[in-house]
Amino acid sequence: MPKTARVYVTLKRGVLDPQGSAVARSLHALGYDEVADVRLGKFIEVALREGAAPADEKARLEEMCRKLLANTVIEDFRIEL
């Protein structure tokens, strides 16, 4: 079974999330008044080839996030290996 890295990409605090606000409003409309706020992010599962993974796996994943998976101007990312 190949190893899977989990990457979480979230909007930085302070960045407006209109999509999240729309979801929050929809939840209120459905009667879920306990919802204070919703923020939408991405959850990315990256399957890594067995054996092929170099020793600096985590560093390379961070590079992938910075280059492609996340927009670091407005987004933060977190990697779980």
Added chain:
Amino acid sequence: MPKTARVYVTLKRGVLDPQGSAVARSLHALGYDEVADVRLGKFIEVALREGAAPADEKARLEEMCRKLLANTVIEDFRIEL
């Protein structure tokens, strides 16, 4: 500080993920050959009002997922409270 629930929405195994495949191809093009596969999902942070949360918090969150946050025909969801 309000409590935050984390919801992970992922495509069910067997459901094609063309967006994930496109990301995997882009990573290969960037030289990350260790990437075997990419699956994209959603990561939703739901802030819950303090005190207002009913005892059956988890059950209500599951209901929100079934009604709005996930398409249970093709997606699975997981809730962390």
